[in-house]
Amino acid sequence: MNEETIEQYxxxxxxxxxxxxxxxxxxxxxxxxxxxAIDVNARFIGILIEKEGFKKSEIIINPIENAIGxxxxxxxxxxxxLVHKFSNVKIRIANxxxxxxxxxxxxxxxxx
Numbered sequence: 001m002n003e004e005t006i007e008q009y010x011x012x013x014x015x016x017x018x019x020x021x022x023x024x025x026x027x028x029x030x031x032x033x034x035x036x037a038i039d040v041n042a043r044f045i046g047i048l049i050e051k052e053g054f055k056k057s058e059i060i061i062n063p064i065e066n067a068i069g070x071x072x073x074x075x076x077x078x079x080x081x082l083v084h085k086f087s088n089v090k091i092r093i094a095n096x097x098x099x100x101x102x103x104x105x106x107x108x109x110x111x112x
Contacts, residue, residue, distance in 0.1 A: 025082060025093070026080055026082060027075070027081075027082060030074065030093060030096055033096045033097070034071045034096070037064060037098030038064065041064065042099055043063065043099070043100045044062065044063060044064060044098060044100070044101070044102065045061070045062055045064060045105075046062070046097055046102075047060050047093050047109075048093070049091060049093060049094065050092045051089060051092075052089045052091070057109075059105070059109055061105055074093065082094075095108075095109050
């Protein structure tokens with residue numbers, strides 16, 4: 001990632017944070033993260049999934065080339081609050097991030 005891309009990422013992240021700072025993580029927020037990842041040509045996009053009955057969340061990471069198809073899947077499968085519409089147990093997209101390596105995404109999603 002070059003300096004211009006990093007500045008662009010930081011600017012968009014700040015803007016997104018300001019817009020949604022008082023909101024829950026929801027479908028428009030997720031869509032914006034996907035669009036930003038595509039715009040800055042990130043290598044990967046990751047989501048944090050919480051599942052009822054599981055002690056820890058899981059992370060799913062996709063290459064950016066799959067972003068549009070993955071986003072379409074999430075749009076059709078998750079409600080506005082990002083809860084899975086068809087599962088017998090509560091499955092929720094709790095967060096999303098993007099970057100050029102798995103460690104950066106893990107840090108964004110889990111803080112570790």
